[in-house]
Amino acid sequence: MSLDQQGLLARLIRELVRLPGIGQKTAQRLAFHLLKTERAEALRLAEAIQAVRDGLAFCRQCRNIAEGELCEFCLDPKRDHSKILVVEEPSTLYAIERTGVFRGLYHVLLGSLSPLDGVGPSEIRAQDLADRLKEGGVEEVILATNPTIEGEATAIYLTKLLKPYGVRVSRIAYGIPVGMDLEYADEVTLMKSLEGRRDL
Numbered sequence: 001m002s003l004d005q006q007g008l009l010a011r012l013i014r015e016l017v018r019l020p021g022i023g024q025k026t027a028q029r030l031a032f033h034l035l036k037t038e039r040a041e042a043l044r045l046a047e048a049i050q051a052v053r054d055g056l057a058f059c060r061q062c063r064n065i066a067e068g069e070l071c072e073f074c075l076d077p078k079r080d081h082s083k084i085l086v087v088e089e090p091s092t093l094y095a096i097e098r099t100g101v102f103r104g105l106y107h108v109l110l111g112s113l114s115p116l117d118g119v120g121p122s123e124i125r126a127q128d129l130a131d132r133l134k135e136g137g138v139e140e141v142i143l144a145t146n147p148t149i150e151g152e153a154t155a156i157y158l159t160k161l162l163k164p165y166g167v168r169v170s171r172i173a174y175g176i177p178v179g180m181d182l183e184y185a186d187e188v189t190l191m192k193s194l195e196g197r198r199d200l
Helices: 008-017 024-036 039-055 090-099 126-134 149-165 187-195
Strands: 080-087 104-108 140-143 168-171
Touching: 008 024, 080 090, 080 126, 090 104, 104 126, 126 149, 140 149, 149 168
Parallel strands: 080 104, 080 140, 140 168
Antiparallel strands: none
16 A cells, blocks of 8 residues: 555654654554544543653753653662662663662663764763762762673773772673573673673
């Protein structure tokens, strides 16, 4: 079925395709679904999208998503303020939070170092993290950047930046996923698993 490239439906599909993980076929299915739904349901979705754009910003302390000046984690007095876990994106923060294992604070870089793309230390606002350490009370910074070239470069840079503050700087371990046969692991994963081995 060929869609009019200038019509309202084609415009909606073009906008949906711009979302991460949404291809042309999925965008068409979503567009047709919205066309068939009750007007009130479609308007609720539109209002929710607008509310997110208008009502959310980045936490002034950790750069997580927040409805006010500070996010829910920075506001929580029960969190361990001596530990800060550094992630590239808010989505990673929420994935870690779902495990229920980490009870400290977070710091979101909103990216990783990538000089070829024009992303340097000022774009990830690395100094903001260092400024948090200057305030005192932080004993450990845990780097949880992605296991990519950019993520590794970011971790190395942050380690050099933060070490002079006298805090422990650690890196999350990488290795073989639970339930995976070793023969299917790639060389980098195997290498990281061996490097991150621990005593039993």
